[in-house]
Amino acid sequence: MPSLTRIANTDLSVDVSSLGAEVQSITTTDGKAWLWNGDAAFWTGRSPVLFPIVGKAPDDTVMIDGTPYAMAQHGFARRREFALESTTATACRYRLEASDDTRAVYPFDFGLTVEHSLDGRTLTVASTVENRGDTPMPFGFGYHPAFLWPLPGGAGQPHTVTLDNAGEPKRQPLEKGLLSTSRTPSPFDKGRIVLTQDQFLDDAMVFPEGAGDGLTYAAEGGPALKFHFENLPNLALWTKPGAPFLCIEPWHGTAAEFGGSRELRDRPFTTVLLPEESRRFAFSVTFPG
Template identity: 75%
Template sequence: MPRLTRIANAYLSIDVSPLGAEMQSITTSDGADWLWNGDAAFWTGRSPVLFPIVGKAPDDTLLIDGQSYPMAQHGFARRQEFSLETASATACRFVLEASAQTRAVYPFDFRLSVEHSLDGPALTVSAAVENLGAEPMPFGVGFHPAFRWPLPGADGRPHSIVLGNGAEPERQPLEMGLLSREREPSPFAKGRLVLAQSLFDNDALIFPQGAGECLTYAAEGGPSLAFRFEALPNLALWTKPGAPFLCIEPWHGTAAEHDGSRELKDRPHTNVLAAGESQRFAFTVTFPA
């Protein structure tokens, strides 16, 4: 297991691994654990960072300017060793830069900086993407944190997701891991979705637009987590059948569309950074104080 970096304050303690710059635990001052523990019986992930794609590519192959490159689901960053650039009591930043290994599958000079920082009972996780090359750089980026379901101390209570904008965004289903061109009616009613395992019988719930910039994940009469998103317009919710976690996934970029273009730049919601440009993406989650 790689050496973990711990940041902490009076409210929260966070452990982050250099492998994928991935959080391994979130603990509040009362000793409660809020992040999924990575039990291999269900899913070994805990909070992976997704880059340079979100979701799946057809046959795990991307086209970039007509050239084919192998690319596994959610990209390679989550399986790469990051370097710890800075660390303080309440913040740490890990960095991944392009290498011969990454250029073989993604021919761009990039710098991906992932920072975890604490401010009272709030945790912010950000990803800054920089194009260090001379050509426009297409990419997708996203976050995949898995939180306990049920939340600590809320066994047996109904849980829900409530969108801050009160919307009822359409769902875009998956076909063999790729986005269907069809849309399905929203499972939200006036911005509220009561969670049930059966919602995920056909894979993740994906809302390509309209979910807004904030939501609450809460147990009825129990604890709640408040989320805010920055430059992350797409939302997915996911769990494995029977697993005791819920992934709340804000993205900028999605899986390729079924029977759609294989070109990375044509994937829905793909970013394209000009040479020398950078962009920041982040989510903040506030825990019970």
């Protein structure tokens, strides 16, 4: 059975599950809960870690050097039990390593460490992927945290996402869960978008390039969450229409392209690690005081 680790300081309390090293709750000391609760009526996820793919593969199958492997959407890490490596009052580190089970669907010797840490009102989630084998290792990586919509104290107010770089990145639509080869005009105006449920009738809004490394998710005149991304150039926003959450998803890697190559290494923004190489991916979110 999964176990929970709680980290806390005078501003925040965060629970992390050993299953997927996934955050289960984020609460400020005023008692406000900010993370989606995983209600199965809409979506059981809360803040899954995506590895070794982001998004879907054609027929839920990836090709690795010409050999097909079954691979469900967003990969297998979110369904695997992680080992707790270390914990302090304000930080915990979980680790997943390759096993016979994972090699059956992803034939590489990898290490994946996920560390959650608190500094004041900021939560940082930092992950390191290692290639512990002797062949180049392709993969995608991403985060999928779901925050309440409306935010606590923001009921009845328009909610916005504002990019730090004031960019207007083009959207790349999804076709049957795969990336279209076309791009559509940006829904951002000088870096700002006012969120509506209708924007998600055709699945997630995916912005492969140009969203920058930071944004603010806010209720107008109310609370605001400030995000910073490290080595995560792709951004997606997603909810199920009618659901009371918004996923803010920074990625390094996307779904396969519709009609494109099925090879894992050919997916957009795939990382390929040489033997003994590692790569770090992190995001932080600061909660209102």
